[in-house]
Amino acid sequence: MRLSLALVLTQDRRSRVRILGIAAGIAIGVMLLLLLWGGYRGLESRSERWDAISRIEMSSLTGTLEEVEPGTGQTLVAGNIDRHREADIQRIDVSSPEGAPPLFHVPVTLPQPGEFLASPALAKRIAEYSPLELGVRFGTLAGTLPDGALPTPDALVAVVAHNETDMLMRFSPRVLIGGPSGEFGGMPVYSFVAVLGALAVAAPVLLLIAIVADLGQASRRERTATLRLLGASRGTVAHLAALEMIPAALVGVLLGAAGAWLTAPLFSLVPVIDGTFFTSDIRVPLAQQIVVLALVAALVPLIAALRAHRTDRGVLPSGAVLPEPVPSFWRLVPLVLGLLGIPAILMMNSILSSITYWLAMFIVLTLICAGLIIAGPYLTYVLGRVLRRGVTSAANVIAVGRTVRVPRATFRAVSGLVIALFLVSMFQIAMTARVDPRAEMREVYGADSPVWAGVVQLENHSGDATLAERRREVMSEVSGVKFVVDVYDLDDGFGGQPVVSAADARLLGLNPKPAQEFVMLNPTITAGVAIHAEDTPVDPNVPRIPRNSLAFTDGSAEAIERTRTAVWALGLTADAVPYVLTEREYGDQLGYFARFSTLASIGAIVAGGISMLALAVATIIGVLDRREVFTRLRLMGVRAGTLRRIILAENVIPLIAMSLLAALVGMFAGWAVIRVFSGGNRQVGLPGEEYAITLLVLASFAALALGLALFSVRGATTNARLREE
Amino acid sequence: MSTPDAQGTQPLIRARDLVLNFGQTQALRGISLDVYPGEVLAVMGPSGSGKSTLLHTLAGVLVPDSGTVRIGTRVLGELDQATRDDLRLRECGFVFQSGQLLPDLGALDNVTIPLLLAGVRRREAIDRGRAELDRLGVGQYGARYPAELSGGQAQRVAIARALVTRPRVLFADEPTGALDSLSAETTMVALTDLARADGTAVVLVTHDARTAAYADREIIVRDGRISAGIGVPLVDENPADAGTTAGFSAHPGFSR
Numbered sequence: 001m002r003l004s005l006a007l008v009l010t011q012d013r014r015s016r017v018r019i020l021g022i023a024a025g026i027a028i029g030v031m032l033l034l035l036l037w038g039g040y041r042g043l044e045s046r047s048e049r050w051d052a053i054s055r056i057e058m059s060s061l062t063g064t065l066e067e068v069e070p071g072t073g074q075t076l077v078a079g080n081i082d083r084h085r086e087a088d089i090q091r092i093d094v095s096s097p098e099g100a101p102p103l104f105h106v107p108v109t110l111p112q113p114g115e116f117l118a119s120p121a122l123a124k125r126i127a128e129y130s131p132l133e134l135g136v137r138f139g140t141l142a143g144t145l146p147d148g149a150l151p152t153p154d155a156l157v158a159v160v161a162h163n164e165t166d167m168l169m170r171f172s173p174r175v176l177i178g179g180p181s182g183e184f185g186g187m188p189v190y191s192f193v194a195v196l197g198a199l200a201v202a203a204p205v206l207l208l209i210a211i212v213a214d215l216g217q218a219s220r221r222e223r224t225a226t227l228r229l230l231g232a233s234r235g236t237v238a239h240l241a242a243l244e245m246i247p248a249a250l251v252g253v254l255l256g257a258a259g260a261w262l263t264a265p266l267f268s269l270v271p272v273i274d275g276t277f278f279t280s281d282i283r284v285p286l287a288q289q290i291v292v293l294a295l296v297a298a299l300v301p302l303i304a305a306l307r308a309h310r311t312d313r314g315v316l317p318s319g320a321v322l323p324e325p326v327p328s329f330w331r332l333v334p335l336v337l338g339l340l341g342i343p344a345i346l347m348m349n350s351i352l353s354s355i356t357y358w359l360a361m362f363i364v365l366t367l368i369c370a371g372l373i374i375a376g377p378y379l380t381y382v383l384g385r386v387l388r389r390g391v392t393s394a395a396n397v398i399a400v401g402r403t404v405r406v407p408r409a410t411f412r413a414v415s416g417l418v419i420a421l422f423l424v425s426m427f428q429i430a431m432t433a434r435v436d437p438r439a440e441m442r443e444v445y446g447a448d449s450p451v452w453a454g455v456v457q458l459e460n461h462s463g464d465a466t467l468a469e470r471r472r473e474v475m476s477e478v479s480g481v482k483f484v485v486d487v488y489d490l491d492d493g494f495g496g497q498p499v500v501s502a503a504d505a506r507l508l509g510l511n512p513k514p515a516q517e518f519v520m521l522n523p524t525i526t527a528g529v530a531i532h533a534e535d536t537p538v539d540p541n542v543p544r545i546p547r548n549s550l551a552f553t554d555g556s557a558e559a560i561e562r563t564r565t566a567v568w569a570l571g572l573t574a575d576a577v578p579y580v581l582t583e584r585e586y587g588d589q590l591g592y593f594a595r596f597s598t599l600a601s602i603g604a605i606v607a608g609g610i611s612m613l614a615l616a617v618a619t620i621i622g623v624l625d626r627r628e629v630f631t632r633l634r635l636m637g638v639r640a641g642t643l644r645r646i647i648l649a650e651n652v653i654p655l656i657a658m659s660l661l662a663a664l665v666g667m668f669a670g671w672a673v674i675r676v677f678s679g680g681n682r683q684v685g686l687p688g689e690e691y692a693i694t695l696l697v698l699a700s701f702a703a704l705a706l707g708l709a710l711f712s713v714r715g716a717t718t719n720a721r722l723r724e725e
Numbered sequence: 726m727s728t729p730d731a732q733g734t735q736p737l738i739r740a741r742d743l744v745l746n747f748g749q750t751q752a753l754r755g756i757s758l759d760v761y762p763g764e765v766l767a768v769m770g771p772s773g774s775g776k777s778t779l780l781h782t783l784a785g786v787l788v789p790d791s792g793t794v795r796i797g798t799r800v801l802g803e804l805d806q807a808t809r810d811d812l813r814l815r816e817c818g819f820v821f822q823s824g825q826l827l828p829d830l831g832a833l834d835n836v837t838i839p840l841l842l843a844g845v846r847r848r849e850a851i852d853r854g855r856a857e858l859d860r861l862g863v864g865q866y867g868a869r870y871p872a873e874l875s876g877g878q879a880q881r882v883a884i885a886r887a888l889v890t891r892p893r894v895l896f897a898d899e900p901t902g903a904l905d906s907l908s909a910e911t912t913m914v915a916l917t918d919l920a921r922a923d924g925t926a927v928v929l930v931t932h933d934a935r936t937a938a939y940a941d942r943e944i945i946v947r948d949g950r951i952s953a954g955i956g957v958p959l960v961d962e963n964p965a966d967a968g969t970t971a972g973f974s975a976h977p978g979f980s981r
Contacts, residue, residue, distance in 0.1 A: 394841035397834055405829040632825050637814030
């Protein structure tokens, strides 16, 4: 112990610089780890707050309309998803005699009836548009909602206060039962995506920390050999390695924690899934930070000790390279099991419960991810053997020779990028399942009339004729609305067939006979396309139930939003929300497929960036390990450029081969994920230009990493170095 | 102009007044010498005397602060780095004490590397490498990695690698330093015999008198100067070229 301590304390300046470098690497890893964990926690908090809002619409957490007893002090709520220019607005209409209903996890005091509270993002949006388009939709702005009530900083939420009478008259409210549960009840896709995203980034982060810890081991090999020669045991050497790493680990974790704290506001701006983060959400609480930091601080010296113990060469000189054991064929097993797991899960679709299904998918993807890492050295070795016969240049002969002799070290240098590529390929393929709503509409209905895209529809579930009349009156007055059509159902016992008045039919461009009072249309009137009059005559004596009010606007966003605002502001929404056709049919159906897009980009950039550092560090270690060999080659007359080509080839060969495999496996996994998400209903396509751009970015990262490594190791190949050797 | 030796041969290496300082340390202090084709010159001296620095300077790895080194007709100081690298690759061979073989390559691949670097096709390089290993008696070890060879076998593979390009000069830095006496003897016999057969000049740095005994002549370097020479003149007697010289006498072990 005293020997180790003495050796650690008496290190020279060069060693201290090296330790600082290790500390910097650990700091980056810890910073990203904390931000990553913070991001995961942020998604969890976000999901809880979404639950608080969405429960207002759920019958299990709210009472029914029949349970409403006016005048008894109940809190009445109505939750709806309103829209403004293709953005969802969570609208909560509420009346509460107490004034402070337990709507959210944090206390929110209701304003007076006729006023509303808006999320900051909604308040900003209201300020940006004309009041007739958005602002008056909710009443008078009385204040903003606190962060604790909002899922994300970008969320558009309005809490509109009413008195009880108004609430009962204008909406179909429910009775609010209890406060938010606080339980994590998000959709499986939410946690699945969060965990997978975390895994995508955590793998390269941990790899970086492990590789950086290894940097010390490579540099002190000579001293280790001397100590072993002097009689130091393997335990002593391992102990020394651990002890030496403690200051670097401590400095690294502290710097990392500070870095995470300082950069949290910046990283909180990154949109993940459906919005950005609150800075407070992605800052890990101090107690949890201490646990993470303590674990990393303990882990780094432990890795160093284990590596020192495992790679102990006894008294062999620093330049002596011991070959690695030949990687076994069995290394392929986890990857093969993972790949076989995908069809197995798909086949068991009908047997497994939803949660088991997701869990099994997650396990299989983790198995594939780990399988790639485990199989990497074996596949690198096999590739090296295959290539060895074909290579012709000296640089490639040397590079392939090393690939065969030390496949683990060779693969480790590129493993981070390989994993990043696997995950990106998976997400990018999954993204191709997204369908353009208008394209879908064209496919289903065979037409896509721009007129119908500007039609605001308002359903009338109660069949209230007075309401329909008022709606028509109000909407007709809105600037930009060309005409309004009322659609009825015939109450003839058969139902379903839409009917419009002869006057409305003329507005729709049809030509009813003069004697006709009403015209029967084909059912696609509410689908919005290709309407025509049916030949069946309509008996005017049969009662008609108002079902839809259709406001035909000039198609501009302003006119559509003004129409919506008018019906909301004048209390004509009742049990229905005004919508535009495409919003209703295709709005939320594919929402979560789109969420892959952002996560894929974030995952690629973060994982690729970290992997770049890992690749650079691993390459530098590889060169330092063979400094003597390179020096001899230089002495023989090998140009520095040739040495650089050797280093490049050593990285590029496994990178290309493993990347190809990782991309193919990733695409397969992406296809499988979409089959799971869509219940087998949706297909994937070929990845688009975004994938090509991502590949280009990853290739640039790899090039940058190698450039960085070559630049930093130029000292090992100079003439001055020869003299030193 | 250089002066031919007694047989009328021009010197292959011609060094004059070499001075090289590393900071305050004077590594070479005005050394002059000639090395002839097919000649084996042993450079002896205690540790730190400057003999390895002299070898590196003669090979063009280090550039002297003053003085000149000429290999054949080319003055190294007038060549840029890339040309000097190329000259070493094509016209020089190197043998070191240890660690000189690429550990990740088999013996045959190690020998083919200089040929591949010189632009020889791999098939031909393999054939020539195999023949060279055979010439040194280690042809059966072509598939073995350096770690699987004995010290003497590895050193003979290293000599094969150094000679496979048929260099005009072979620089050997303590080639027997890590070998037992039997291996050292076979290694030196192989090295000197083949070099003489190929007409290759050998500059042999050693502190071992038994190794030096295989040389045609010896010089002893102390404090960056040649303190003694045994064998033949270090430089021709032309006063214009005069540098540090030493007396000479016939070495008992050799006659040229």
